[in-house]
Amino acid sequence: MSKITLIDYGAGNLLNVQRAFEHCGAEVNIATTPEQILTADRLVFPGVGAFPQAMAQLQKQNLVDTIKEAANNKPFLGICLGMQMLLDQSDEFELTQGLGLIAGQVKQLPSTSIDGQPMTIPHMGWSQIHPNQVQWQGSLLADIDANNAFYFVHSFYADVADAKDQLAVFDFGGHAISAALQKDNIIGCQFHPEKSGEMGLKIIESFLQI
Amino acid sequence: MSLAKRIIPCLDVDNGRVVKGVQFVDIRDAGDPVEVAKRYDKQGADEITFLDITATSDNRGTTVHMVEQVASQVFIPLTVGGGIRCVDDIRTMLNAGADKVAINSAAIFNPGFVKEACEAFGSQCIVVAIDAKKVSTDNDADKWEIFTHGGRKETGIDAIEWAQKMESYGAGEILLTSMDRDGTKIGFDLALTRAIADSVNIPVIASGGVGELKHLADGVTEGHAEAVLAASIFHFGQHTVEEAKLAMQQQGIEVRL
Numbered sequence: 001m002s003k004i005t006l007i008d009y010g011a012g013n014l015l016n017v018q019r020a021f022e023h024c025g026a027e028v029n030i031a032t033t034p035e036q037i038l039t040a041d042r043l044v045f046p047g048v049g050a051f052p053q054a055m056a057q058l059q060k061q062n063l064v065d066t067i068k069e070a071a072n073n074k075p076f077l078g079i080c081l082g083m084q085m086l087l088d089q090s091d092e093f094e095l096t097q098g099l100g101l102i103a104g105q106v107k108q109l110p111s112t113s114i115d116g117q118p119m120t121i122p123h124m125g126w127s128q129i130h131p132n133q134v135q136w137q138g139s140l141l142a143d144i145d146a147n148n149a150f151y152f153v154h155s156f157y158a159d160v161a162d163a164k165d166q167l168a169v170f171d172f173g174g175h176a177i178s179a180a181l182q183k184d185n186i187i188g189c190q191f192h193p194e195k196s197g198e199m200g201l202k203i204i205e206s207f208l209q210i
Numbered sequence: 211m212s213l214a215k216r217i218i219p220c221l222d223v224d225n226g227r228v229v230k231g232v233q234f235v236d237i238r239d240a241g242d243p244v245e246v247a248k249r250y251d252k253q254g255a256d257e258i259t260f261l262d263i264t265a266t267s268d269n270r271g272t273t274v275h276m277v278e279q280v281a282s283q284v285f286i287p288l289t290v291g292g293g294i295r296c297v298d299d300i301r302t303m304l305n306a307g308a309d310k311v312a313i314n315s316a317a318i319f320n321p322g323f324v325k326e327a328c329e330a331f332g333s334q335c336i337v338v339a340i341d342a343k344k345v346s347t348d349n350d351a352d353k354w355e356i357f358t359h360g361g362r363k364e365t366g367i368d369a370i371e372w373a374q375k376m377e378s379y380g381a382g383e384i385l386l387t388s389m390d391r392d393g394t395k396i397g398f399d400l401a402l403t404r405a406i407a408d409s410v411n412i413p414v415i416a417s418g419g420v421g422e423l424k425h426l427a428d429g430v431t432e433g434h435a436e437a438v439l440a441a442s443i444f445h446f447g448q449h450t451v452e453e454a455k456l457a458m459q460q461q462g463i464e465v466r467l
Contacts, residue, residue: 016307019282049332120411122334122382125436126214126256126466149214149466151287153334171212195309197251197286 002208005029005040007067007082009047009057017046017079020194024204034066042207043067043074047081051090051106051156054081055098064099071101075210076186077140083181083188084158092156102183104160113173122155129168129179129191139167140187140206141180148199150179150191157190185210214466215430216256216437217454218415219444221246222263223292226272229263230442240445244279250444251284253451256466258284259312259385259439262292269293274306281307291339291385296323297330304331312385314339315358318365321379328380337415338381342369342402343389354402361389369402370409377410384410385439388418395421395442403433415439423449423457430463 004021008014008030018028021044031037045067047054058064070076071086078086087098090106098106109121126149129141136142152170158178160166167187168180181188187207193200221228221243228240240246247258258280262273270293277290290303291312300311317324317338328336343361346353354369373384386406388399398416407414413436416429420440429438443449455465 013304013309015305016281016309019307020285023282023285048334118411120213120413120436123213124334124382124413125216127212128214147467173212194285195287197254201285 001025001027002042003027003029003040004042004044004208005031005036007037007043007045007063008032009054009061009063013048014046017044017194020201020204021208024201024208026208032061034062037063037066037070040070040074042210043070043076045076045078045082045085047079047085049081051081051084051092051098052094052096054085055096058085068099068101071099071186074185075207077207078186078188079194080154080190080192083190084156086181086186086188087158087160090156101186102158102160102165102181102188103162104158104165106156107159109155109157109172109177110175114175117173119173122153123172124153126150126196127152127170127179127191129170132166132169132176133163134167134182136167139182140203140210141168143202143206144199150189150193150196150200152179152191154190158188212464213436214256214464215435215458216415217254217426217451217458217465218257218259218289218437218439219250219255219451220259220261220417220439220441222261222441223273223276224263225269226276228445230445238446243276244283246445247280247284250451251286254455254467255286255451256437257287257289259289259291261312262290264292274302277303277306277308289337291337297326300327300331300335304335310335310337310383312337312339314341317376318356318358318367321375324376324379324381328382333380333382336381337383337385338376339385339387340369340373340376340406341387341389342406344399344402352401352405354405357389361392370405373406373410377412381412383413383415385415385417386435391419392417394419397421397425398429398433398435398438400428400433403429403435407434407436413437423454426454427458427461427463430458431461
């Protein structure tokens with residue numbers, strides 16, 4: 001049975017992520033300490049909430065360096081805020097340093113479309129994702145066809161420095177916004193695979209097979 | 211595709227069972243919530259809403275257990291409403307697996323509760339449910355007010371002003387039910403839906419009155435709703451969620467298929 005370790009830093013809906021992985025046949029462990037993270041097979045880093053508080057909590061639990069170390073050599077999946085925290089910094093409320101595993105910044109979603117229409121924020125609901133510059137072949141999204149939709153709920157987004165790290169984008173009023181990131185073994189998704197029905201479960205299954 | 215318009219089957223739950231809306235003479239059991247939720251998930255529902263129609267304290271444990279059961283088998287967003295009165299009620303439901311809670315009467319008796327809830331859990335999980343009824347006569351400009359107790363008790367609060375106030379307090383969505391249309395099967399109150407949807411920037415979910423598939427599309431195209439909610443047309447096999455989506459797509463509405 002595939003084993004995953006969920007990083008618990010008090011931010012987010014850990015339980016629903018756990019349930020989705022268990023539904024896909026995984027054995028789920030919860031990690032709150034550096035030791036538990038370092039001994040994991042695969043790491044999942046979920047998150048709902050605000051960036052500054054979440055980073056402060058990681059520091060409080062002494063997890064920052066451990067996550068950076070573990071992310072270099074284990075399959076690693078960040079979800080929503082857990083994906084955003086992989087970047088260099090965020091300007092949510094105040095400028096806060098992130099984990100710096102993927103180059104880029106976390107910014108507020110644009111308030112207008114490219115033709116000047118006001119956009120509704122948060123971006124909440126089902127959006128289609130598509131490749132930008134990187135092909136999905138061999139990635140976690142390899143089995144996802146063009147007619148897809150995933151569940152999003154967020155007000156900030158990952159503005160990556162290198163388009164090669166951007167695995168998928170969605171359309172937000174004409175802006176192409178990061179839907180999924182990948183750099184080596186580190187993967188992030190802005191959408192919630194645990195809340196995206198059958199297609200979301202497919203991604204979870206793919207992660208368990210890495 | 212940008213953001214797909216959502217179809218949300220609504221399950222009225224009484225003591226752990228899905229029941230057909232209370233306004234009907236013939237109250238029928240529509241099944242076990244877990245089985246019903248799984249069926250709608252398979253049919254392509256975008257979210258599922260549970261309304262605990264008894265919502266007494268005895269009932270609370272049953273509801274929590276039901277949310278846990280559903281959340282461990284259905285992997286789309288779940289909203290739970292009915293009897294949400296304090297921050298602890300919200301925490302209990304979120305811990306059980308709900309993604310959002312719908313606050314109705316408690317918002318009217320204590321509007322600050324909505325603010326408190328949004329600060330504690332984030333706007334994305336706070337839905338304010340509004341039960342509105344038309345109070346203007348045919349010769350006057352349209353006016354709707356908020357009613358409580360299943361449409362029996364008036365509050366004197368203007369529905370549009372109330373929706374704007376709830377948005378300013380941080381509500382992430384509005385679940386708008388027309389008490390005039392609820393259970394009638396003649397369609398949403400489109401004037402009401404449009405009046406509210408056009409006066410706030412948060413998504414409005416239209417509810418109350420769906421009797422045929424066309425009504426769902428009307429809620430989006432004419433009512434300007436971001437999402438449409440229906441119960442009885444789905445419960446007894448009259449239509450599937452998939453049929454509803456195809457019908458909406460035929461009207462040029464973007465849906466998740």
